[in-house]
Amino acid sequence: MQQLAFDLFAEDRLPRKPYCSDDLAQGLLIRPLHVALSKRYIQPNRPGMASYLAFDVDRPDAGAAWIDSNAPRPSFVIKNPDNGHAHYLYALEHAVCTTSAARLQPLRYLAAIERSISKELRADPGYSGLIIKNPSHHHWQTIITETRPYRLSDLASHLDLSTAPARPVERDSWGLGRNCTVFDDLRFWSYKAVTGYWRPGGESAWLNAVRDQAHTLNLFASPLQLKEVDQIAKSVGNWVWKRFNPRERRALIERTHTPEIQAKRGQLKGAKLREAMMPTVLEMKAAGHSQSAIARETGISQQTIGNWLKRALPGV
CATH class of the missing domain: 1.10.10 (Arc Repressor Mutant, subunit A)
Structure with a gap:
């Protein structure tokens, strides 16, 4: 069972050069994966992809937090033997892209699941999930409770998602909700702003403007990584440029502003x-x-x- 579970934390699921550290007070390093796996702390998710959901439970009874809640059984509970605090890690069967403007729905779904699990575990809402206690490091006490990766629907079946914000106007400021917030604010801004760049050679200036706007939206207590914001900007900028050009806009107007439709409105x-x-x-x-x-x-x-x-x- 032990080896089967650690297949969920194998090299093919982890970043090639993750952030890592033996002492967070000394800062983070970027190292090849084989080196990072020897460190106490490690980055679990590749940039722009969510293969794991991570939670920080800062209390002495953290190891039993899921037992006393409606949270799904975690893949790993990684405890600090000195104070009982723990990181919880849920392995996903299929990674979810966190930088695709055309596929926001899976990200919203995963963000709602993350929010609900955090509430059930009473986890730290300010935890970004960038770095976790390394479950394969001997310094920690790692408890394995689930050896199979989760589908999103399997996680959701344990949870009440009805209290999770679903409207774009309800801003999230932590976890994967930050990605959704930046996406929504950036794309709504882009739909109107792109018209000012409809000129020969305007695409390069447009992509630069979207990137700048994305970084102005990354005003969270725990901001997204700069590289991740750049990826979101690239995804939104390219998507809007291809679909909101003069030709596509004329076609949209012709489809949605016929005399019959206008009369009905x-x-x-x-x-x-x-x-x-x-x-x-x-x-x-x-x-x-x-x-x-x-x-x-x-x-x-x-x-x-x-x-x-x-x-x-x-x-x-």
Whole structure:
């Protein structure tokens, strides 16, 4: 079982040159993997890919945190024998790309899972997951509880994801939620900003502008790595440049602004306005106000007021 579990922490899953250290107070080093594996601390995920979810549980009973919760069984619990604090590591069957603008949904799903597990374990929300206690290092007490990698659906089946933020306007500032936040803010900015670069030779200037904007959005207490932000910017910049050029925009307008669609939108807008304002219009009419007075008070044209009243009060 021990060897089977450590296949989940094998060289084909880890960065080729990870960050590592024997003493975090002395800073991080970048070393070849065979050297990094001899260090107490190591980077588990390759840049731009999430093969593991990592959590930091800073309390003496950390080793039993998952037992007392609804969290899935972890792949590794890596305990500090001196104080009982631990890192939890969940190995994923398929790595999730954290820098692809065209595939945000898997990343959002994984971020929601990460958020829910962290809540169940009562883990440190400020932990970035960049560095973990090395489960193969003899300094730590490593407890193996699951030898098979997880599919996202398997992890989600243990959890309540309903409390996880799902809307782009709800900013996340830690974990994989930071990636989603930078993606969303950057792509919404890009949709409008790209029009200023529609000129010969504009692509290079555009990609530089997207990169600069991405770094201005990386204002978290624990920021994303600069390289990861660059990868997000490249992904968003290339995707928007290919799909939001003048030719594609004209095609989109032709598909979405036909006379029939515009007429239907106008009807829907008018119906919502009428539903919201009709009680006020009827109340003012019953109080003896003229249609012109109602129009002045509500800001709605007198002709529209007249049409509404004819429909609501036949014979008026």
